Amino acid sequence: MSKRDLDLILRTAFNDQEDGDDAMIKEWLAQDQAAQSELKNMESLKVGLKSLADVPECQLSSERLREAILTQGVKPNRPAAYPWWKFALPAAAVAAVAWLVVPNLHLDRQPQLSGSTAVAKNEATIVDPAQLNESAVASKSDAARETVSGLLDRAIKPQDIDKRPVLDSAPTPARTIANRRSDRGVTRSQPETRAINHVDVAKLATKVASLVTDHVSGSIESPQMDAPPAAASMVANPSALNSGRGDQNNSRNIVVVETQGQTAGPPRAVEMQNNDVVFGG
């Protein structure tokens, strides 16, 4: 039996006949006994295959399936759209570059002292740090501000100094100040001042006071200073003061800031006669 004939018999037995198969098979079966036998065998095969579909009832439950899934380890339903390590590598590279490029990742926590103040060589610590501590000054209380600014304003005349501390936050523009010592009228521009913090102001006050007390004669009531004298950071120009002295009325009083030592108390302003104050020149 040829393959073509066998295919015709298979299609007939399994009811997959094509157009024209009915006529061909009927004519063929009428003449060929072998074809009839083969057709019967194929029909039996079909019945046998159908019988294989009769299987015992499945007793697998969803609970058993759930348990099996949990036992075997449930993988994430939604896998990562992007593997995590592909994010970690670029992030690590960026961090490494930033660490190499940026020189100062560790910021300097020390406060920066503002203000263009000239510091003398023998600058020492604040005479009375307990009274002029940073916290009290940094609190920017109006009373502290007023005390320090008042001391400075009364102790140092604005026209005699080059620099004067100001407590304004905004820097003042530079202005021209006439030079009184010379007839040439050299114009000096007052440098631009900046707002300084109260610590600087306090230090200035102590330095001025110590400078004054260093040059005061024994007629001045000055308490024993325990702390070493602090050099003046902003000091009145002795020359200017000396030169100004001749132009001023000798009966004019000036205010001197006295420091009481580290434990005696805050510096105090003392009004004294002009003749009683002697400045070194």
Added chain:
Amino acid sequence: MTRDAISLPYNPVRLNTAPSERLMPVDSDEALVERAKNGDFAAFESLFQRHRDLVYRFAYQMAPRRDDAEDMVQEVFVRAYQNIHRYRDEAKFTTWILRIATNLGTDRARMHTRRHNLEQQEASGALTWMTMGSDTEDPIQNLEQERMKTLLRDAIASLPEHHRNAIMFRDIQEMEYQDIADFFNCSIGGAKLRVLRARRALRDRLAPVLGEDS
């Protein structure tokens, strides 16, 4: 268990659009798969309840014992759950799940020497197709029928995988040619040709015995 043709309670529409853009029934396989992908295990359980018997009948042909077949069905659905994110809506869920089952069944079929068993039974002349009929209360006849089934399963298992699947899909589970074409990723004509060739191969396997009896 009934041997009705596999009939679906709905008529899923295959569209070349993303699943989120389709208007599909709430209880369709595609909708349940999408929910299962998002972690809804209840949706996957619904899929399991719906297609368990289909996979079981297929698995039983590979492992003709209920316990073995149930283990295989369990393994198939566990793999399906673990790889649900890989399911693409180009093929039907039944096609996808049967592919998992066939891969698993192929692995198991390699472990058995069914061809050797078939040859032994052929030599003993135990294959008598002409006397096989419906189930009766005669224990001897029932025993004979069980032996026939065993021989037939062995013959099917000895076929190449593509022939074995074609026989099981069309002649045992009575799937439509469209679904068979989806599984083999071919046309309906190609599916018919595959089934025809599989039947021919099975017939050749049984020809020595069939020829002697006829």
